[in-house]
Amino acid sequence: MLASLRNGICSARLDLTTYQQNFADTHPPLNSTQAKIEAERCYYCFAAPCQTACPTGIDIPSFIARIAQDNPRGAAAKILEENVLGGMCARVCPTEVLCEQACVRNTNEDKPVEIGLLQRFATDTFFSKPEPPLFKRAADTGKKIAVVGSGPAGLSCAHRLASFGHHVTLFEAKPKLGGLNEYGLAAYKTPNNFAQQEIEWLLSIGGITVQTNTRLGKDVFFADLLQSFDAVFLGLGLAGVNALGISEPDSLGLRNAVEFIADLRQAEDLSQLPVGRKVVVIGGGMTAIDAAVQSRKLGAEEVTIVYRRGQESMSASEYEQEWAKSNGVKIRHWAAPLELHTNDDGQLTGIRFAYTQLTEGRLTTLPESFQLEADMVLRAIGQTFDSNHGLEGLEMQGGKILTDANGKTSHAKVWAGGDCRYGGKDLTVEGVQHGKLAALDIDRVLRTA
Amino acid sequence: MADLSSNFLGIKSPNPFWLASAPPTDKEVNVMRALEAGWGGVVWKTVGEDPPVVNVHGPRYAALLGPDRRVIGFNNIELISDRPLKANLEEMARVKQRFPDRAIIASIMVPCTEQAWKNILPQVEDTGCDGIELNFGCPHGMSERGMGSAVGQVPEYIQMVTEWCKQYSRLPIIVKLTPNITDIRMPARAAKAGGADAVSLINTINSIMSVDLEKMAIYPNTDGAGSHGGYCGYAVKPIALNMVAEIARDPATAGLPISGIGGITTWRDAAEFLTLGAGTVQVCTAAMVYGFKIIEDLCDGLSSFMDSHGYQSIDQLVGKAVHTVKNWNQLNLNYIEKAVINQDLCIQCGRCHIVCEDTSHQAIFAMKNGERHFEINEAECVGCNLCVSVCPVPDCISMRALQAGEIDQRTGHPVSSDYANWTTHPNNPGASCS
Numbered sequence: 039m040l041a042s043l044r045n046g047i048c049s050a051r052l053d054l055t056t057y058q059q060n061f062a063d064t065h066p067p068l069n070s071t072q073a074k075i076e077a078e079r080c081y082y083c084f085a086a087p088c089q090t091a092c093p094t095g096i097d098i099p100s101f102i103a104r105i106a107q108d109n110p111r112g113a114a115a116k117i118l119e120e121n122v123l124g125g126m127c128a129r130v131c132p133t134e135v136l137c138e139q140a141c142v143r144n145t146n147e148d149k150p151v152e153i154g155l156l157q158r159f160a161t162d163t164f165f166s167k168p169e170p171p172l173f174k175r176a177a178d179t180g181k182k183i184a185v186v187g188s189g190p191a192g193l194s195c196a197h198r199l200a201s202f203g204h205h206v207t208l209f210e211a212k213p214k215l216g217g218l219n220e221y222g223l224a225a226y227k228t229p230n231n232f233a234q235q236e237i238e239w240l241l242s243i244g245g246i247t248v249q250t251n252t253r254l255g256k257d258v259f260f261a262d263l264l265q266s267f268d269a270v271f272l273g274l275g276l277a278g279v280n281a282l283g284i285s286e287p288d289s290l291g292l293r294n295a296v297e298f299i300a301d302l303r304q305a306e307d308l309s310q311l312p313v314g315r316k317v318v319v320i321g322g323g324m325t326a327i328d329a330a331v332q333s334r335k336l337g338a339e340e341v342t343i344v345y346r347r348g349q350e351s352m353s354a355s356e357y358e359q360e361w362a363k364s365n366g367v368k369i370r371h372w373a374a375p376l377e378l379h380t381n382d383d384g385q386l387t388g389i390r391f392a393y394t395q396l397t398e399g400r401l402t403t404l405p406e407s408f409q410l411e412a413d414m415v416l417r418a419i420g421q422t423f424d425s426n427h428g429l430e431g432l433e434m435q436g437g438k439i440l441t442d443a444n445g446k447t448s449h450a451k452v453w454a455g456g457d458c459r460y461g462g463k464d465l466t467v468e469g470v471q472h473g474k475l476a477a478l479d480i481d482r483v484l485r486t487a
Numbered sequence: 488m489a490d491l492s493s494n495f496l497g498i499k500s501p502n503p504f505w506l507a508s509a510p511p512t513d514k515e516v517n518v519m520r521a522l523e524a525g526w527g528g529v530v531w532k533t534v535g536e537d538p539p540v541v542n543v544h545g546p547r548y549a550a551l552l553g554p555d556r557r558v559i560g561f562n563n564i565e566l567i568s569d570r571p572l573k574a575n576l577e578e579m580a581r582v583k584q585r586f587p588d589r590a591i592i593a594s595i596m597v598p599c600t601e602q603a604w605k606n607i608l609p610q611v612e613d614t615g616c617d618g619i620e621l622n623f624g625c626p627h628g629m630s631e632r633g634m635g636s637a638v639g640q641v642p643e644y645i646q647m648v649t650e651w652c653k654q655y656s657r658l659p660i661i662v663k664l665t666p667n668i669t670d671i672r673m674p675a676r677a678a679k680a681g682g683a684d685a686v687s688l689i690n691t692i693n694s695i696m697s698v699d700l701e702k703m704a705i706y707p708n709t710d711g712a713g714s715h716g717g718y719c720g721y722a723v724k725p726i727a728l729n730m731v732a733e734i735a736r737d738p739a740t741a742g743l744p745i746s747g748i749g750g751i752t753t754w755r756d757a758a759e760f761l762t763l764g765a766g767t768v769q770v771c772t773a774a775m776v777y778g779f780k781i782i783e784d785l786c787d788g789l790s791s792f793m794d795s796h797g798y799q800s801i802d803q804l805v806g807k808a809v810h811t812v813k814n815w816n817q818l819n820l821n822y823i824e825k826a827v828i829n830q831d832l833c834i835q836c837g838r839c840h841i842v843c844e845d846t847s848h849q850a851i852f853a854m855k856n857g858e859r860h861f862e863i864n865e866a867e868c869v870g871c872n873l874c875v876s877v878c879p880v881p882d883c884i885s886m887r888a889l890q891a892g893e894i895d896q897r898t899g900h901p902v903s904s905d906y907a908n909w910t911t912h913p914n915n916p917g918a919s920c921s
Contacts, residue, residue, distance in 0.1 A: 078554035081879050084837030084853070145834040146880065 042315075042337050046385060046413050047291055049312045051337025057308040060335035064226045065155065073159040077106035079143065079151050087140035088153055094121035094471045098137060102156055114164030115172050117157055120474075122197045123190055125165060125236050126219050127467045128158035129227050132324075134357040136467070165239060173243050176203035181484045184209065184267040186254050189217020190466045191456030192273030193240055194473030195480075199271075200245035202481045207267070208246055211253035217275055217456075218466065221300040224328040226335070255428040264451055269480045272429070272439060272447075272454040273473060276421030276464075282320065282375050291386035292378065295319060295329035295418035302332055314414025317341045318389055320375055321418030322352035323464075327359070329416045330367045341367045342410060346374040346394050346401060374403055378415065388412050423458055435460045445476035453480055489793035490800045491786055493527060493590075495766045496659040496684045496744055498617040500527035500590040502786050503801050504757065507748055507769035508533050508594035508620060508663070510565060511779075515578035522582070524779035525786065528590025529582075530687075530769060533567035533622045534575045534611070535596050536603065540566040540628075546707035548775075549696035551722065561720035561772045562696040564713075566628045567596050572610070580614040590767075591615075592661065596622040596634050599644060601651050608656040619658050621648060623674070624665040624690020626717045636690065639665035642677035649681025661746060664688040664730075666723075671730040672737045679743050686734065687746035687769065689727045691717025720772040724750030728763055732812045735764025754788025761801065762808035816909040823895050823902050824870035824886040826850075826863045832883040835859055839874035839884060847873050865896040 042051045052060070068076060080102040088098045097116050104113035117124035133139075133154035141150030164172075181204045185196045188210040196206045214220050219233040241248070252258050254274065263270050279294040286292060291314060305311050313336040319326045322345035333341045343362065345352055348371050352359060359369060373391035381387050388411045392403040423437050433440045433448035438460040445453040455472025457464045462472070493503040506512050506521050508530040518529050542565055551560035568575055583591045593611045597603040611619065622629075623639030630637040638644045645662060652660045662678035664671065666689040678686050693715050699706040705713035727749020734740045747765025751757050752773040760768050773781055798804055828839070828851075840851040840861050850867035851874060854860060863874075870886060878884045889895060891904035911918050 075555065081836045081838065083835075084841035085859075086837075087835065087859070142834040142836045 042339060045315050047312045047314045050309045051313065051315075052309070054309060057336075061226050061229065061308060063229050064224075067162055068152070068155050068159045070159075070163075073105055073110075073156060074108075076152050076156055077102045080106070081142060083142055087142060088137040088151075091136050091140035092121075093136070093465065093467045094124075094127075094474065096120045096124065096157075098153055101160055102151065102153070105156055105160055110160050110163040113156075113160035117160055118164075118172060121467065121470050122194050122240060122474075123219070123236065123466070123470050124157060125161035126190070126228065126233065127470065128154055128161055129232070130223050131467050132355045132358065132465070135355045165235065168239055168242075171242065173197075173201050175201055175243055175245050178205075179203040179484070181205065181268045182207070182266070183269045183271065183480060184263045185271045185273065186258075186263070187211075187217060187273035187275055187456070187458075188215040188237075188248075189273055189275050189456055190219060190469035191459075191473040191476075192217065192271065193219075193237065194470040195271045195273065195453075195455065195477045196246050196473075197240050197243060198474050198477030199480060200243050202477070204245065204481070204484070206246045208248050209252045209254065209258055210248070210250045211257075211277075213250055215248065215250065217273070221303055222296060222325070222328075223303070223466075224299070224332055225302050226332075255426050260428050260430065264449075268451070268484055270452045271445075271473070271476055271480065272427075272452065272458060273456040273469070274424070274427060274454075274458040276457045277424035278422035279417060280420045280422055282417060282419070284375055284377060287378055287380050287384065287386075289378075289380055289384050289386050291412070291414045293414070293416055295321065295325045295416040296421065298329055298416055299325070299332065302336075308336065311336055313338050314386075314412065315339050316411045317414045317416065318410050318412040319343045319416045319418055321345065321420070322347065322354060323418060323420070324354050324358060325421075326416075326418035327354045327362045327367075329418055331362050331365045333414070333416070334365050334367055338414070340411075343367060343369045344373050344375070344391060344410070345369070345371050347396075348372060373408070374401075376403075376407055386413050386415060389415055421457070443475070444479035445472055446479055489790045489798060491527075491790055491793075493767055493801055495590070495746065496618060496661070498528070498590045498592070498659060499588070500767070501525075501588060502527035502782075502789075503761070503767040504528075504782060504785050505530055505590060505592070505746070505767055505769045506774060507771040508592075508622065509771040509775075510563075511771060511774050513568060514570075515582055518578075518582050519585070521774075521779045521782075522586045522589050525782045526589070526779065527767075528592065528617075530592040530594050530620050531575065531579055531616075533594040533596045533625070534572055534607075535567050535634075536598070536607065537572050539569045539571055542566055542569050543709045545709035549707045549716070551696065551720070558720060558772070558776045560694075560696075560718055560722035561775070562694050562716040562718050563691070564627050564716040567622070567625065572607075576610060576614050579611075579616055583615045583617075590617050592618045592620050594620040594622050594663070596625065596629060599633060599638060599648060604648065604651045605655050608652060612656055612658055617658070618661060618684075619652060619656060620661040620663050620687060621652060622663050622690075623648075624663045624688075626665060626667050626691055626693050627715055636665035636667050639663075639674055639690070640668055642673045645674050645677040646681035649678055649683045653682040659684040661685045661687050663690055663748075665690045666692050666726060666730060671733050672740065675734045675737070675740045675743065679740050683743070685744035685746060685766070686740075687748055688734075689723065689730055689749045691719045692723060692726065694718030719750065720776075721750045721752050721756075724752075724756055728759060731760060731765055732763040732809060735806060735809045736812050754785045754792065757785060758789055758792060758804060759808075761804040762806070763812070764806045764809050766801075766805055818908055819906045820909065820912055821903040821905055821907045823889040825865050825868045825889065825896075826870065826872070826874050826884055827887045828861055828863060828874075828884050829882070830860075830862075832880050833861060834880055834883075835861065836879060837861060838877050838879065842873055842877050847871055867897060869897065 082099045101113040101116035137153045138150040186209045216233045317333040317338045319330040376392045377390040379388040439454040445455045453476040456469035491502040505528040512529045513532040547565045550558045553559040593616045625635030629635035662683040697706045747760030748769040757768045840853045843851040875884045889902045
């Protein structure tokens with residue numbers, strides 16, 4: 039029997055070449071000719087709508103003009119001065135709902151300037167020869183700041199603070215830095231270990247001491263940080279995963295999508311990675327899309343995303359939804375999980391969903407239901423803030439840390455940003471902006487103290 | 488369908504599009520291809536005395552490129568024909584025999600002695616060609632040897648050589664003028680005084696295309712050194728149009744037939760030259776950029792325009808707009824326009840706003856009710872046309888003429904219906920006051 043048709047959860051469903059093809063760069067980078075042609079399409083708008091739409095406010099017309107003028111290093115400088123993770127954001131930003139959606143070219147052509155690909159061209163060109171350094175540390179201030187969590191927000195904050203001359207200690211619970219840049223995000227969006235390359239460059243500014251395998255609330259404690267440092271930045275992310283709210287059997291096939299993705303990102307040999315033949319992903323966000331598409335790419339025969347509301351409510355962009363469909367993922371709306379089925383060996387065999395509808399603005403389940411065969415079910419119905427960090431005294435809202443616009447929390451020495459901060463959109467690029475704004479505010483406070 | 492046929496100095500051609508004397512008309516094989524493609528005529532690449540000149544064996548051409556690598560300007564340092572005179576004349580004769588209905592013009596450049604011209608003119612005439620163009624324009628290489636623009640820059644020489652040509656040839660004489668002068672009317676008057684049947688212009692403009700910043704050397708260069716070249720192509724069209732119009736409206740040369748040259752790329756460019764006084768047009772760079780096939784689009788475009796506007800023949804277009812070219816002091820200072828932005832077409836790029844704000848009259852609002860929105864502030868707009876010029880969307884911004892009696896929001900005064908120019912304006916100390 040073909041490996042791809044084996045029931046249950048197993049690895050090596052595909053041959054090695056197919057794995058390589060499936061997980062190669064989704065959107066190959068522009069070469070210099072293509073970049074020049076595309077760059078010349080930019081109108082260099084006044085107070086450019088694309089720049090306004092960018093959460094980090096990159097001066098997009100300028101960086102594109104610099105590409106057109108054969109100055110990719112200058113282009114990279116423009117990008118990285120506002121968004122130090124501009125290389126990763128060029129790969130993972132949902133540009134179709136940010137800068138490229140705002141491009142004025144859409145009016146007459148329905149084809150925006152390819153800002154994301156141009157940003158990637160500029161940053162890739164720079165990272166291929168990153169000397170001399172773009173950023174220099176200011177004179178030593180003697181101030182010490184703890185940055186907890188090394189995802190986009192923490193990295194951005196740490197780099198900005200270091201550039202101001204402060205001493206940063208960067209704490210990370212996992213063995214590697216990067217947060218979702220390293221453990222989340224689809225593998226085909228950031229192949230060739232780009233996350234670590236980018237972090238290595240970021241740290242080269244100096245002044246950042248790294249402590250990995252150090253979890254807040256377990257290996258290091260909030261109260262100690264407050265004592266030992268002049269300020270603390272929390273970029274803790276969302277470590278918890280929402281449960282389905284139904285009885286969940288202890289089965290290998292029932293997994294969190296974020297863990298499935300993390301395993302995939304860390305795998306050295308994709309053919310060793312097990313996946314079901316029939317996979318059901320529950321949720322409507324980017325994590326659901328990434329998990330579903332990657333299941334297909336690992337060789338799952340049937341992958342279905344099931345979302346409890348309609349298409350328009352999915353937080354994954356339309357572009358991402360189309361991407362999933364073009365990869366053979368089926369998306370079903372208006373259904374909520376009802377019951378998981380297992381066989382005598384405890385293996386998942388299927389899942390039953392109740393139809394849902396909106397009744398007077400509230401989502402309700404109907405008595406009618408349907409059944410999907412499934413040997414693997416992935417939960418992607420949102421992450422939650424891990425309450426075990428021991429952040430006594432910090433004001434919370436909606437289960438996340440409450441801050442002002444600059445990221446300052448209810449504690450005078452503590453700032454927060456990224457997904458753990460209340461009121462965000464959970465985007466990489468937004469985390470970067472949070473880290474940047476907090477660093478600016480921390481610097482201002484420390485200098486006026 | 489409009490009649491595109493042309494009769495210029497008695498030289499007939501099925502359309503007014505000639506290929507200019509340049510690389511595309513250097514050899515029989517090129518010219519045959521051009522005429523087969525449909526060009527109305529050719530001015531053969533300039534011939535000179537034997538032994539022929541020697542060209543550099545490095546780059547002869549370079550381009551000024553716009554977005555998408557569109558050639559906007561073009562530069563060359565090629566000399567006149569580097570082939571023996573006899574070879575050129577034999578080929579010219581064969582081509583004329585093969586295409587008797589096309590205009591075949593010989594371009595000549597020999598030293599400024601009567602004997603040199605007396606020798607060459609009969610040989611050229613024997614080919615059966617329809618006319619002679621005197622190359623007084625080539626600005627590079629040949630000018631260092633006392634020919635080309637070295638002649639065209641001295642009106643007395645133009646007149647002298649033209650007189651010799653009229654004396655030793657029965658063919659129509661077209662004097663090709665160089666733009667590398669201060670006042671184009673002077674060489675044109677000299678040509679007329681010498682008996683020229685027509686002038687053609689413009690030849691190329693002295694130019695250095697660029698500098699190679701890696702090699703710190705002029706670009707293009709030959710073994711590390713370069714020489715100024717002759718600039719042509721689309722970017723020179725406005726310069727050429729002005730010079731053509733200057734000659735057409737100069738009382739001393741008005742009515743002198745003109746063959747218009749300079750950056751003609753589309754039928755529209757050609758039509759513009761015709762309306763400012765050109766009887767035929769000559770094309771080179773556009774053919775060198777796209778090949779000879781463009782003649783089909785040039786003819787079709789001109790013909791469609793003429794049909795849609797009721798022009799039956801080329802003659803009806805020639806000089807049609809000359810009377811609108813005036814000295815500045817004749818412009819009506821009571822006439823007022825304001826820009827208007829078509830909100831349905833506006834794509835919100837804001838370029839009009841920022842250039843008006845930074846470099847002009849702060850006359851375009853960028854915001855309305857807290858929203859991005861670009862609108863003219865008539866209280867500041869002086870009607871300068873900058874916004875129209877920079878808008879990337881065709882027809883999105885236009886100019887509206889204020890009606891007589893309407894209040895100009897900028898001055899608070901009603902618009903006068905009277906024509907009043909600088910010669911009568913009170914601010915002009917030299918104006919005659921009543």
